[in-house]
Amino acid sequence: MGAQAAAEIRAGGRFGRLPPGADLPRVGTLRLGPLPPGFRLAAVALSHAASGLGPSCFDLDRGEWHRVLVTPQAGPLAITVRESAAPGGAGPPLIVSWGRATGGDADREAIRRQVRHALALDEDLADLYATLAGEPDLAWVAAGGHGRLLRSPSVWEDLVRALAATNAALTRTRSMLDALVELFGARGPAGERAFPDAAAVARAVADRGPQFLRDRAGWGYRAGSLAILAQRIDAGTLDVERWWDRGPRGPSDDEVATEIRALPGFGPVSADGLLGLLGRPRGLALDAWAKARVGELAGLPGPAGEREVRARYARFGRWAGTVCRLEITRGWTGR
Template sequence: MPLASLRLTPTPPFNFAETLSSHGWVVLAPNTYHKETNSFSRIEELPGGAVVHLRVSAEGENVLIRAESAATLTAAQKNVIKTRVAHMLRLDDDYSTFYKLARKKGPPWAILARRGLGRMFRSPTVWEDAVKTVLTTNIAWGGTKRMAATLVNKWGAPSPLDPKQRAFPTPQAIAAVPLKKFEAKAGLGYRGPYLHQLARRLSAGELDLQVWLDPSIPADDLYRQLLAVKGIGPYAAANLLMLLGRYDRLGYDTIYRDFVSAKYFSGRVLPLKDMLAVYDDWGEWKFLAYWFEMVMAEE
């Protein structure tokens, strides 16, 4: 069982532990969060079908990736692993203007830069992020975890080192399952047909979700593209924008409503425009301001 040790060097400020705990995705299959060792692991299927075990942790100022595989990894496979983990941890994103604005605002915001807060954990592919976002709609977190685990356990590629452990299923794996069978086995409710159709479109080459990462696409155009996908409404689109590195639109849900009403309006629920206007002065960073204000309030 060959084991490769790969390293990434983040641009400071970077806080590995805070990045892992910044978003609930870290506990959704096929991710496993190891809080006691400040690390996470997952099974990852690479282009060509190789399936590897990844364990990601901090090593001083670096990020250490331990990749275990059935066969020795090629240089190209190692580069794919490094690129995907860097994407998950947002190592290539620039938060300098966010930190500048936070410092300008003073306490408690200035602590964001000192602690290296701002990066939010995400999936290695837009496909996985899109699926998991749809799984969060109109359901409690426990239901989201159950559905993600079902998709992985039923249609994810098994590891040759331990067939009980599986990767996140590819669009091709989902598209190959007849719709009726998928609905019956997945237990996703109304989400099933939407995700099955999305998988079929991706598998047929009709749609490429990775292009949504292109920063040159105007934010409003990207938002409209997201809404054009069946199953993605305003809430899901706003959360996907955040996962794509666009923070200028807020996702209004019960969590946002309850936090903002308690924090700013003495428990009163105001009209939507007033609830959303709370973070207007953060401009392109308003989602991050909301999210990390909530994180700091919970500490």
């Protein structure tokens, strides 16, 4: 999937499909700021392929991120996020706007909270940047505001995205997620469709069986894993949102990784990637594309082996996976 994402990003234009309602006249606006030092919207929106997967899109030419979010009163709204001034520093805020409904106070607060979460605005990257301070070849990381990963509003959605991306090309992943949004996502008056919650997918499984996900949503062999995930979350037997608790009483990184790998359809690569989305140092996530890219960076005649990759990034300690990801996706944002 990485190679296809890189090719689409290099081509410019829109990465992903513009959600319905995103082109309506703006009737609601809010500002988010101040931003972390060095923050750049593109660096987060293009940190991996999530911004190009429905219901999300990043316009590379305009520097705008579009996303459908669920609000408590207005329902699904297609929001647009852009930087209000030249990026960099702690001053320029982000402008979030949307059409169709101005939204009440609860809607605006929901939008504010979800956008801050998705763009990892509250993540402290000081330790990462300190780790790289003695690495001149990696000075571009802090200078370009890199290190944050674009996240979904819920851990459930990030899990579904990871499942859809396993052993699948970008076009295939996109079609599976688009089908879920179209079949089960809450719909707004302008045609906006939000990403469905676990309850909506679990109801469909209860009514029509996992084969509905396989045949109508095109999930193939992944349908069973998706059905189990939705049913367990909906029933309350699996609390994935608790993985956000990084306090002394919350689960450790190793415990979260073990729980993810225990889910049907998830393996070490998925667990490594998801740790980063949970605000924990990500693992190396060594899929075939990552190994090929590290091989290119290291000047090897072919893909790097796992031992070679681990040796290359061992000096970065807990940030090894983050640095690996930053290196292999360098250039996606033009800096």
